[in-house]
Amino acid sequence: MVFSKDNMTGIILALLSSVFIGASFIIKKKGLRRAAVVSGVRASVGGYSYLMEPLWWIGMITMIVGEIANFVAYAFAPAVLVTPLGALSIIVSAVLAQIILKEKLHPLGILGCVLCIAGSVVIVVHAPQEHPISSVKEIWYMATQKAFLLYVGSAIVLVFILVFYFAPQCGHLNALVFTGICSLMGSLSVMSVKALGTSLKLTVEGKNQLIYPETWVFMLVVVVCVVTQMNYLNKALDTFNTAVVSPIYYVMFTTLTIVASVIMFKDWDGQNVGSIISEICGFIVVLSGTILLHVTKDMERSSSFRGNYTPSSPTLSTRLFNSNGESHKHEQEDELCSEEADSRRQDLQV
Amino acid sequence: MVFSKDNMTGIILALLSSVFIGASFIIKKKGLRRAAVVSGVRASVGGYSYLMEPLWWIGMITMIVGEIANFVAYAFAPAVLVTPLGALSIIVSAVLAQIILKEKLHPLGILGCVLCIAGSVVIVVHAPQEHPISSVKEIWYMATQKAFLLYVGSAIVLVFILVFYFAPQCGHLNALVFTGICSLMGSLSVMSVKALGTSLKLTVEGKNQLIYPETWVFMLVVVVCVVTQMNYLNKALDTFNTAVVSPIYYVMFTTLTIVASVIMFKDWDGQNVGSIISEICGFIVVLSGTILLHVTKDMERSSSFRGNYTPSSPTLSTRLFNSNGESHKHEQEDELCSEEADSRRQDLQV
Numbered sequence: 264m265v266f267s268k269d270n271m272t273g274i275i276l277a278l279l280s281s282v283f284i285g286a287s288f289i290i291k292k293k294g295l296r297r298a299a300v301v302s303g304v305r306a307s308v309g310g311y312s313y314l315m316e317p318l319w320w321i322g323m324i325t326m327i328v329g330e331i332a333n334f335v336a337y338a339f340a341p342a343v344l345v346t347p348l349g350a351l352s353i354i355v356s357a358v359l360a361q362i363i364l365k366e367k368l369h370p371l372g373i374l375g376c377v378l379c380i381a382g383s384v385v386i387v388v389h390a391p392q393e394h395p396i397s398s399v400k401e402i403w404y405m406a407t408q409k410a411f412l413l414y415v416g417s418a419i420v421l422v423f424i425l426v427f428y429f430a431p432q433c434g435h436l437n438a439l440v441f442t443g444i445c446s447l448m449g450s451l452s453v454m455s456v457k458a459l460g461t462s463l464k465l466t467v468e469g470k471n472q473l474i475y476p477e478t479w480v481f482m483l484v485v486v487v488c489v490v491t492q493m494n495y496l497n498k499a500l501d502t503f504n505t506a507v508v509s510p511i512y513y514v515m516f517t518t519l520t521i522v523a524s525v526i527m528f529k530d531w532d533g534q535n536v537g538s539i540i541s542e543i544c545g546f547i548v549v550l551s552g553t554i555l556l557h558v559t560k561d562m563e564r565s566s567s568f569r570g571n572y573t574p575s576s577p578t579l580s581t582r583l584f585n586s587n588g589e590s591h592k593h594e595q596e597d598e599l600c601s602e603e604a605d606s607r608r609q610d611l612q613v
Numbered sequence: 614m615v616f617s618k619d620n621m622t623g624i625i626l627a628l629l630s631s632v633f634i635g636a637s638f639i640i641k642k643k644g645l646r647r648a649a650v651v652s653g654v655r656a657s658v659g660g661y662s663y664l665m666e667p668l669w670w671i672g673m674i675t676m677i678v679g680e681i682a683n684f685v686a687y688a689f690a691p692a693v694l695v696t697p698l699g700a701l702s703i704i705v706s707a708v709l710a711q712i713i714l715k716e717k718l719h720p721l722g723i724l725g726c727v728l729c730i731a732g733s734v735v736i737v738v739h740a741p742q743e744h745p746i747s748s749v750k751e752i753w754y755m756a757t758q759k760a761f762l763l764y765v766g767s768a769i770v771l772v773f774i775l776v777f778y779f780a781p782q783c784g785h786l787n788a789l790v791f792t793g794i795c796s797l798m799g800s801l802s803v804m805s806v807k808a809l810g811t812s813l814k815l816t817v818e819g820k821n822q823l824i825y826p827e828t829w830v831f832m833l834v835v836v837v838c839v840v841t842q843m844n845y846l847n848k849a850l851d852t853f854n855t856a857v858v859s860p861i862y863y864v865m866f867t868t869l870t871i872v873a874s875v876i877m878f879k880d881w882d883g884q885n886v887g888s889i890i891s892e893i894c895g896f897i898v899v900l901s902g903t904i905l906l907h908v909t910k911d912m913e914r915s916s917s918f919r920g921n922y923t924p925s926s927p928t929l930s931t932r933l934f935n936s937n938g939e940s941h942k943h944e945q946e947d948e949l950c951s952e953e954a955d956s957r958r959q960d961l962q963v
Contacts, residue, residue, distance in 0.1 A: 371721070371908065374901050378728065381894040381901075385735060388887045388894075537738045541891055544731040544738075548898050551724050551731075555905070558721065 267392055273340020274387055276332045277348040283329030285355025287322045289363055294319030338460030342453055342524035343531075343542065344390040346517050350379045350549045353556050369559035378552030385545030389538040391530045398470070399462040403477040406458065411527045418447045418519075422491075434498075438507050441499035445492045446515035450523040452488035455481050457524075510554045521546065617742055623690020624737055626682045627698040633679030635705025637672045639713055644669030688810030692803055692874035693881075693892065694740040696867050700729045700899045703906050719909035728902030735895030739888040741880045748820070749812040753827040756808060761877045768797045768869075772841075784848075788857050791849035795842045796865035800873040802838035805831050807874075860904045871896065 266274070294316045302312035313319045329352075336345045354376045360366040368376075396402060405411065425444045434440040458481040462472040472478045499508045525531050531539050616624070644666045652662035663669045679702075686695045704726045710716040718726075746752060755761065775794045784790040808831040812822040822828045849858045875881050881889050 371905070374904060378898065378901050381897045385891055385894045388890050540738050541735055544735045544895075544898075547731045548728065548894075551728050554724060555721070 266390075269339045269393060269395075270341075270344070270390055273336045273338075273345060274348070274390070276336035276339065277345045278351065280329045280332035280336060281348060281351035282355050283325050283332060284349075285352035286359060287326035287329060288356045289322075289359040290325055291319055291322030293363065294322055334456060334460055335464075337453065337457040338464040341391055341393050341528060341530045342457055343521050344386060346453065346520045346524075347386050347546050347549045348383055349517075350513065350553050351383060353553060354379050357556060357560075372556050372559040375552045375555030375559065378555065379549050380552075382545045382548030382550075382552060385541055385548065389534075389541045389545065391534050391538075391542075393528070393530075396461055396465070398465065399458070399472040399475050399477045399481070402458045402461060402481075405527050405529075406454070408527075411523075414523055414526050415451065418451060418523075422447050435502055438499065438503045438511055441495050441502065442508055442512045442515060445495040445499065446512060446519050448488050448492040448495070449516045450519035452485065452492050453520045454523050454527055455484040455488055457528075459485050510557045513553050514550050517546070517550070616740075619689045619743065619745075620691075620694065620740055623686045623688075623695060624698070624740070626686035626689065627695045628701065630679045630682035630686060631698060631701035632705050633675050633682060634699075635702035636709060637676035637679060638706045639672075639709040640675055641669055641672030642714065644672055684806055684810055685814075687803065687807040688814040691741055691743050691878060691880045692807055693871050694736060696803065696870045696874075697736050697896050697899045698733055699867070700863065700903050701733060703903060704729050707906060707910075722906050722909040725902045725905030725909065728905065729899050730902075732895045732898030732900075732902060735891055735898065739884075739891045739895070741884050741888075743878070743880075746811055746815070748815065749808070749822040749825050749827045749831070752808045752811060752831075755877050755879075756804070758877075761873075764873055764876050765801065768801060768873075772797050785852055788849065788853045788861055791845050791852065792858055792862045792865060795845040795849065796862060796869050798838050798842040798845070799866040800869035802835065802842050803870045804873050804877055805834040805838055807878075809835050860907045863903050864900050867896070867900070 295313050297318060298313035298316040301316070333345070333349070357368055357372060357376060361368050422444055425440055425447075429437075429440045430444070459478070462475075462478045462481065466472045496508075496512070499512065645663050647668060648663035648666040651666070683695070683699070707718055707722060707726060711718050772794055775790055775797075779787075779790045780794070809828070812825075812828045812831065816822045846858075846862070849862065
């Protein structure tokens with residue numbers, strides 16, 4: 264477990280990024296709540312008063328700072344290290360939601376947090392060292408090797424099939440279509456972001472890479488990939504609820520990014536089998552923790568579970584009223600309730 | 614990740630032991646069910662017809678074989694490796710329950726299984742090598758070193774306090790008392806079992822250890838510790854339900870055993886920090902998986918969750934009938950229902 268200075272910088276940046284992104288959700292939500300109280304009109308019913316609320320802007324800025332930290336982290340450390348650490352932002356927002364927004368965390372949600380941390384530690388401990396890169400031409404060489412071109416080709420073909428064949432047919436029925444498109448594009452985004460980030464890092468260090476056309480090609484690829492990814496992520500979130508989309512997206516996106524990074528940057532070359540197995544296990548643990556956090560978030564929200572917010576001896580009608588009333592309390596980003604909660608509610612509607 | 618031959622033997626034995634113990638629960642349960650069908654009297658209401666049922670005896674024998682395999686595993690591999698692998702028996706019984714008894718596994722239970730496996734793999738990959746032991750006198754020396762005597766002393770004092778002060782006061786209110794006693798004794802059991810197992814292994818290999826009084830002392834300690842441990846485990850299971858006792862016991866017992874083993878056998882000497890951290894994380898992951906499996910087992914059993922076993926459009930009264938009727942289906946070992954299931958049921962009794 265010897266960390267290079269670059270890996271250390273990358274880990275710290277990735278952790279900071281998670282703290283900022285996790286906190287930004289809570290700050291924005293607090294801002295939305297305050298705006299709703301001041302104006303009496305909620306964002307979800309068309310109000311824009313939150314744009315006048317400084318807290319909401321602080322949240323936006325926090326998020327942008329977090330995204331920049333994440334971008335820079337990719338320039339320093341391997342994607343197999345930086346990408347899974349993104350899960351820690353969920354913990355930060357879960358913990359802050361409990362402290363600041365007084366939202367109760369489900370006991371299994373705490374287990375989810377513990378798992379995300381344990382898995383992340385295993386990943387960090389076994390993080391591969393990156394081959395030092397001295398020019399964008401080197402990255403270009405890695406990006407144009409046969410194996411990686413095959414990956415890019417397959418990803419693009421799959422995206423086209425999903426966009427033109429499956430999306431019109433069952434995009435609105437099956438959450439895998441839109442999340443699949445943005446996960447495939449996302450893995451290409453991360454690779455190009457890493458290439459661009461490394462070029463800019465070298466430029467800042469005095470080795471100007473902007474004179475090479477490769478840098479500009481990577482920049483173009485970043486824009487195309489990120490825009491497509493964001494477009495389909497929004498479609499997915501518009502069509503399905505967050506609790507369904509988030510874990511699927513996180514699992515697919517992180518897995519594909521790791522596959523892409525292992526092919527392009529040969530992260531696992533020179534690592535022993537034990538380290539690779541540990542990394543994969545750590546990754547599975549982080550994924551499981553994420554899923555657990557997302558699934559149990561909705562258990563708490565459907566107020567029928569454990570009977571929060573209800574009088575001590577409720578009747579069925581007051582329970583239903585409360586469970587509907589409760590869902591109205593949630594803000595813009597999270598007023599959706601999962602299939603689980605829905606099925607639970609149907610359970611009660613006898 | 615280089616395994617010594619002894620470690621490999623230990624791992625295989627520990628895995629076999631988990632398969633046998635996990636399967637034994639299911640076979641015994643199948644036997645109990647069949648006996649109840651034949652005689653019409655259930656074991657839980659005082660029937661002994663299961664003693665005439667060959668399946669029940671096969672289950673008992675399977676369990677004994679599993680326990681022996683576990684005992685022998687300790688003679689070959691470190692306790693920090695063998696003990697956590699015990700969690701895999703839960704997976705085996707969960708999977709077999711689904712296949713043979715047609716009990717449905719909760720989706721989060723599957724996640725629990727995945728976690729137990731991922732955690733176990735991390736532990737196995739980082740298992741420490743054991744110093745080769747050539748005589749029971751060496752083990753005696755390790756057992757009488759100052760640090761370990763301090764551990765044994767503290768454990769015994771704690772057990773006495775728990776038995777004579779806390780057990781009469783709040784043993785029937787707080788599940789930590791009885792499980793605490795059997796976990797503390799359990800850690801001493803494992804250490805003495807390991808000492809005895811190693812002596813017997815050496816004896817079988819031709820180096821007779823039965824001539825040394827130390828071997829007999831270890832045998833006496835094994836008997837005293839195991840009897841005390843089993844006595845209080847039964848008290849715990851009698852007083853509280855399995856779903857509460859099992860995870861608490863597993864967490865405390867495994868943690869204390871690892872602490873004892875690290876002190877006595879110096880398992881972590883000569884291991885690098887990364888491996889130790891990975892082992893601890895792997896251990897936390899296995900614990901989390903175990904907890905998840907136990908907690909969700911009861912979610913499935915209270916049939917109100919996801920509405921299994923119920924007609925497609927049930928009324929509240931049929932649901933309640935079903936949820937009670939369902940709980941009657943369970944056999945001797947697991948007819949208890951957790952606080953969670955109870956609270957869910959209260960939820961429905963409006």
